[in-house]
Amino acid sequence: MxxxxxxxxxxxxxxxxxxxxxxxxxDRLAExxxxxxxxxxxxxxGWTGSPTASAPGSAC
Numbered sequence: 401m402x403x404x405x406x407x408x409x410x411x412x413x414x415x416x417x418x419x420x421x422x423x424x425x426x427d428r429l430a431e432x433x434x435x436x437x438x439x440x441x442x443x444x445x446g447w448t449g450s451p452t453a454s455a456p457g458s459a460c
Contacts (some may be wrong), residue, residue: 407432 404425411432412418418428 404429411435 408416408418408428417423418431420428
């Protein structure tokens with residue numbers, strides 16, 4: 401397991417609203433879940449999920 405802040409730092413670029421500690425944690429987690437469901441991370445480089453994980457929507 402990793403901490404929530406480490407997760408946010410891994411999937412978001414500086415200035416991303418999910419990094420804003422003044423926003424409600426549940427709202428930030430909902431945004432992360434929505435991005436995962438859409439297959440995006442909000443980072444300029446795209447999703448940064450596990451390299452062994454199946455892409456969202458794949459049959460694997």
